[in-house]
Amino acid sequence: MSECLNCACVMRSMNRLNNCQVEQLEKNHAVVKFKKGASIIRQGMFSTNVVFLRNGLAKMHLNGPYHEQIVRVIKAPTYLGLPTTFGDKINQYSITAVIDSEVCFIDMNVFSMVLRENSDFSTHIIQELSKSELETYRRCANRTQKQVRGNLADVLLDFADNIFGSDEYTLPLSQSEIGNWVDASRESINRLLSEFVSDKIIDMKGKRIHILNKASLQLISQYG
Numbered sequence: 001m002s003e004c005l006n007c008a009c010v011m012r013s014m015n016r017l018n019n020c021q022v023e024q025l026e027k028n029h030a031v032v033k034f035k036k037g038a039s040i041i042r043q044g045m046f047s048t049n050v051v052f053l054r055n056g057l058a059k060m061h062l063n064g065p066y067h068e069q070i071v072r073v074i075k076a077p078t079y080l081g082l083p084t085t086f087g088d089k090i091n092q093y094s095i096t097a098v099i100d101s102e103v104c105f106i107d108m109n110v111f112s113m114v115l116r117e118n119s120d121f122s123t124h125i126i127q128e129l130s131k132s133e134l135e136t137y138r139r140c141a142n143r144t145q146k147q148v149r150g151n152l153a154d155v156l157l158d159f160a161d162n163i164f165g166s167d168e169y170t171l172p173l174s175q176s177e178i179g180n181w182v183d184a185s186r187e188s189i190n191r192l193l194s195e196f197v198s199d200k201i202i203d204m205k206g207k208r209i210h211i212l213n214k215a216s217l218q219l220i221s222q223y224g
Helices: 019-027 108-117 119-145 148-164 175-181 186-198 214-223
Strands: 029-034 039-041 049-055 057-063 068-075 078-080 094-097 101-107 168-170 202-205 208-211
Touching (some): 019 029, 019 108, 039 049, 049 108, 068 119, 068 148, 068 175, 078 119, 119 148, 148 186, 175 186
Antiparallel strands (some): 029 101, 039 094, 049 078, 049 101, 057 068, 057 094, 168 208, 202 208
16 A cells, blocks of 8 residues: 555545545655654745654744744644745744654645645645644633743643643653743743642653643643
């Protein structure tokens, strides 16, 4: 069976693509493995391919007026950088592998052809972009209106519920990166994690997190 037929990208869209379109994707893509910390997309560089995160985890970050800002943590499988790819062609942000990841680079012209030929597939892509945009708006509102304690609770719950699917996991980001994500200092993140441990809300050994009292963490998230 072809590589594309086994790919989560195509599997989610199988009923939208015909055999010819799958074959075109098969012939015009390349799969690249990235080690943790490797750059997948660089801000300011020319965008020449549609990028799909097949496996792994990545962070989206961009250069601001004073420092680099983490915007999102992205879990596979999902597209990366589509607004840039079909916008002004210049990457408006960077994406870096948070853990070892596998990325599929698809020829932009072939992908565009499939979009033009297949309205169901185009609708699927629009829906994916819309979900991503709405989620970004929600996170922005939370980050600016909640205190650091509530934002940190959001991060821990997001990793548990949406990234790892378990209340026990290894933090994929450093405390400095988490602080950057929620607009707080590393010292504030360290202090709050220690408080969560003291209050028996979480157990923490190194970067290994075990959520002990999820209800309390959800209350902290809710009331920020």
